[in-house]
Amino acid sequence: MLTPAELVWLIAAVAKGDEAAFERLYAATRAKLFGVVLRILRRQDLAEEVIQETYVKIWNGAGKFNPGLSSPITWMASIARNRAIDVVRKRGELSIEEEPAAMEVAAESPDPLARREMSEELKRLLECVGRLEPDRQKLVLLAYYNGWSREQLAAKFETPVNTVKTWLRRSMMDIRECLGL
Amino acid sequence: MMAYSEDDIALAAEYALGTLDADERAEAEAKMSIDKDFAAMVEAWQHKLGVLNQMVGSIQPRPEVWNKIKSAISLSDAQAALALPEAVPAAPEALQPAVVADTSNVVRLSARARRWRNVATFASAIAAALIAVIAVGVYQPDLLPGAIRPKPRTQVVEVKTSSAPTPRSAQYVAVLQKEGGSPAFILTVDAATRNFTVRKVGAAAEPGKSFELWLISDKLPRPRSLGVIGNGDFTARPVLASYDSDVINNATYAVTVEQAGGSPDGIPHSAPVFTGKLIETVPPAAPAR
Numbered sequence: 001m002l003t004p005a006e007l008v009w010l011i012a013a014v015a016k017g018d019e020a021a022f023e024r025l026y027a028a029t030r031a032k033l034f035g036v037v038l039r040i041l042r043r044q045d046l047a048e049e050v051i052q053e054t055y056v057k058i059w060n061g062a063g064k065f066n067p068g069l070s071s072p073i074t075w076m077a078s079i080a081r082n083r084a085i086d087v088v089r090k091r092g093e094l095s096i097e098e099e100p101a102a103m104e105v106a107a108e109s110p111d112p113l114a115r116r117e118m119s120e121e122l123k124r125l126l127e128c129v130g131r132l133e134p135d136r137q138k139l140v141l142l143a144y145y146n147g148w149s150r151e152q153l154a155a156k157f158e159t160p161v162n163t164v165k166t167w168l169r170r171s172m173m174d175i176r177e178c179l180g181l
Numbered sequence: 182m183m184a185y186s187e188d189d190i191a192l193a194a195e196y197a198l199g200t201l202d203a204d205e206r207a208e209a210e211a212k213m214s215i216d217k218d219f220a221a222m223v224e225a226w227q228h229k230l231g232v233l234n235q236m237v238g239s240i241q242p243r244p245e246v247w248n249k250i251k252s253a254i255s256l257s258d259a260q261a262a263l264a265l266p267e268a269v270p271a272a273p274e275a276l277q278p279a280v281v282a283d284t285s286n287v288v289r290l291s292a293r294a295r296r297w298r299n300v301a302t303f304a305s306a307i308a309a310a311l312i313a314v315i316a317v318g319v320y321q322p323d324l325l326p327g328a329i330r331p332k333p334r335t336q337v338v339e340v341k342t343s344s345a346p347t348p349r350s351a352q353y354v355a356v357l358q359k360e361g362g363s364p365a366f367i368l369t370v371d372a373a374t375r376n377f378t379v380r381k382v383g384a385a386a387e388p389g390k391s392f393e394l395w396l397i398s399d400k401l402p403r404p405r406s407l408g409v410i411g412n413g414d415f416t417a418r419p420v421l422a423s424y425d426s427d428v429i430n431n432a433t434y435a436v437t438v439e440q441a442g443g444s445p446d447g448i449p450h451s452a453p454v455f456t457g458k459l460i461e462t463v464p465p466a467a468p469a470r
Contacts (some may be wrong), residue, residue, distance in 0.1 A: 026247060038240055040199075048246050055250045069224055074231035078224075079232075081199070086254040087266035090202040094396055144233050145199045172194035173187070179343060 002028045005179045008065075008071035017064035021058055030055075036077050036104050037084040040147030050087060054080040076140055128178035143168065185222065193219060198228035208382050210470075211367055215356055279439050318440040355434050355457035365455045366410065368394075368434055375429070388437065393439045393448055396424065398432040409443035410436065433458050 002010070007028065033054060038047040057079050065075050082166035118126075129137050135157065142148050142156065150168065154161040185193075189212075195201050196209040211221040357366040365383040370376075379394060386392045395404040405424075410416050411469055435453035438443075444450055 022441075025432055027249070030246070031241045032234070032237070033239045034242040035240040039237060044243075048249075051242055051246055052253060056253050059254050069221075070228045072230070074228050074364050075232070076235045077231055078197075085199040086203075086206065089201075091204060096410050097278070119232060119235060121229075122235050125229060125232055140198065140231070143189075143198050144230060145237065146252065147199050149202065168195060168198070168200055169191045172191060172198065175229075176194065176315040180227060181229065 004073070006069050008067045008154055011058075011062050011065050013073055014059060015065070020022055022055075025058070026055060030072060033077055033080045038082050039145055040081065040084040040088060046087060046123065047084070050080060050083045057083075081147070088147055090147065125175075125177065127176045132171050132174060132179060139164070139167055140171050140175070187220070189219065190222070193222040194226050195456075196223050197230050204382070207367075207380070211356055211382055215358070234422075243435040255311045297451060355459045356433060357436055357455040357457040359455055364390075366436060368457065368459070370421060370429065370459060374419070376417060376419045377421050381410065381413075381416075386410075389441050390438050390455075391441050391443050392436050393443045393449070395435045395453070396421075396428070397435055397453075398424075398428045400428050400431075404435070404449055406444060406447055406449075407434075409439070417465075430459055445454070 004115045007025065009020045011024040014025055020141075026093060030051065034047060034051055037054075038044070041047045054076070058076055061079075065072065070078075073165075084162070129140055132140065139153055139157065143153060148156070150164045152162050152167075154164045157164065187209055192201070192205070192209050192212070196206065201209060209223065213223055298354045354370075357368060357370045357376075359365070365381070367380040367382055369380070371378075392410040394410055396405040396407055398406045406414075408418055424432075434457050436452055436455040437449040437451040439450055
């Protein structure tokens with residue numbers, strides 16, 4: 001992976017229509033973005049479609065990237081992830097029973113990173129997530145990594161949807177306070 | 182940044198987290214498109230949570246994905262050029278003359294029309310906020326937030342036209358809202374077919390009442406009904422086809438509360454509840470292809 005500074009430079013070049021820069025940007029970031037959307041979509045074909053749409057958006061919208069607000073990879077991953085979530089929400093939910101094995105595996109295993117490889121921002125966020133009750137930590141992480149809906153989370157936690165709704169909201173407010181947002 | 186309610190903050194946070202349902206996501210995206218501060222709040226959340234992706238493993242997509250991206254890009258460039266209206270989409274400053282010209286027409290309007298004209302002038306302020314979204318729509322439909330971007334299921338063509346349907350013609354939007362309020366309806370107009378679709382985002386009509394959509398133009402003596410907005414999430418109609426692009430582009434779109442089934446006499450019976458505008462967006466009718 002290129003450094004964030006190199007990615008910023010590449011995005012700036014892409015904004016000017018530099019196709020070679022776009023190809024380098026794609027090569028440097030595609031596997032990360034594909035990993036992010038595949039977790040959510042759980043289907044190669046859908047994930048590939050989302051990746052295509054994402055990079056078309058990145059090509060067209062590179063001029064909108066503001067390095068002061070976001071890191072390049074976070075910006076790109078947000079575009080990909082939002083698209084993936086839109087797709088799963090609109091397809092209607094796969095019921096949790098449809099793919100129990102896959103769901104379970106994915107649920108428990110974001111890549112473990114050695115703590116020293118984590119960015120300061122990630123450590124800070126995980127500290128705040130870590131202050132939540134254990135069930136709610138899991139709730140937030142499952143929602144983020146797997147793109148689960150409230151209904152799916154409710155099934156997983158054997159809890160009414162409204163309770164999940166309240167937990168999610170409370171959890172996000174707690175994280176907000178902890179981060180000082 | 183203005184103070185947001187806890188509901189708004191939660192909406193932004195849960196949008197970034199991903200737990201909203203499709204309608205709530207549409208609502209959040211509509212809000213982002215008209216409220217920069219709200220959009221910034223969502224972006225801040227996306228950035229804060231985005232670091233979690235550091236822990237997601239990388240997986241290589243197949244090589245053909247890149248080929249598809251490359252061809253999609255040259256394709257979208259070509260399409261953008263075709264779909265471009267004659268006039269370059271107005272920059273925000275360019276709105277001013279239009280508003281001034283509107284005002285000079287007031288003398289010719291009846292008292293009733295003048296009341297509606299005030300609405301139109303107000304709506305142009307909303308339109309200014311929307312201009313960025315709309316300009317993106319002209320050049321880069323793919324950049325529009327999902328709520329506003331045309332979705333296949335909203336492109337219901339009720340009347341078959343003789344020309345072949347354009348697969349991805351440009352789509353233009355207006356967000357209909359109360360002053361400072363949440364968007365209630367999103368109006369999408371297909372530039373090629375002039376079919377429009379109204380997506381209900383917020384409001385539900387009271388029992389025994391119907392929401393009716395009106396087109397208000399200083400080129401027309403009185404508001405024209407575009408029909409009652411159905412109870413479903415989407416209402417699609419072809420009726421704009423009978424108006425020319427100048428009228429469509431400059432009109433104010435307003436929603437009134439009418440008796441169930443709509444105004445019986447073709448005249449609005451309430452003040453406009455929600456209003457919005459499209460700007461310089463629909464190219465003149467293409468000759469039959």
